[in-house]
Amino acid sequence: MTADAQIPASDADAEAEAWGGLLAGSYREIGERAMRDLPIYNDALGVKAVGFRWFNSTTIGIMVTPWFMNVVMPASAIARDTSGPSLRIRFPAGDIEFTLSEVGQMGLVASCSLFSPMFQFADMVAAWATAEATLAELMLPADSEEAVRRREPATSPIDRRNFLRGVLTERCG
Template sequence: MSAATIGERLASIYRAIAEGAMRGMPICNPDLEVQAVGFRGHAGHAIGVVVTPWFMNIVLAEVAGGPALPPARLGDVRAVSLPAGRIEVTVGELDGFGRLDAASLFSPMFGFADPAATYQTAAAAMAALFKPDGYDVPPPARDRRALLFGRGSSAP
């Protein structure tokens, strides 16, 4: 099972939850929809962002035939190394899926106007996680003289 397939499976499960138990709940933003964004393989596991009307989480799951996630109890917090650095995920379990380690990006989701905004944010988060140090380019060098005279920063 590919990482993209795992993302699709998670989206399907969360859509059922959104249409069932979470329908009409005050924590939900009714203008949003469930999305699985940027799912890819990493260290033999699947990682991506799940967006729902009530949360946006980075999630990490096992891939069939791949290595198991490290042993842990539900609720444990563990570190995951990514190119941009380490993040902490909480070990969880999703009915109908199994173990799913997650790190919250946003909850609740009332700061988002529409699914396009949540998609763009989730895609940007995934891109940042896989860039060394989280940057596209190094920050510009500071010129002390320019700073002293109010000209901001300048590149060498």
């Protein structure tokens, strides 16, 4: 994956989709080899790379598996600046924290867990829709009219627990 910001948008998005497909392949292999017999594995789901695109000179998307749903990106271009096991990345909606880990042949990947385990999803349609809605929310600028309408007036960096509970997308009365 190149971090060259000069890549034409269509080529960069195609490259991002390809990386997501390769990552999905790695997770399919991990699922078959190591996860299928574990109690956290939801047999109703499969592995799907959702919404992979070029964002801030890197690839971003959501990985859905039978055991988790994570926002993921290759960490190779961003991990050079960090020495710890996690890093904060700025998105239009705000900052979120990613954990760094090795994923098979893919190398270092930055992940932000959204769901694990995945038993609240009855099928891939529901999981896929949730992944797409989450990515759309992440890319919604924090100061946009839509984002302001959806949350309390006082904002702070995105806390993963609040993000998952919907605190950042609902008005609390």
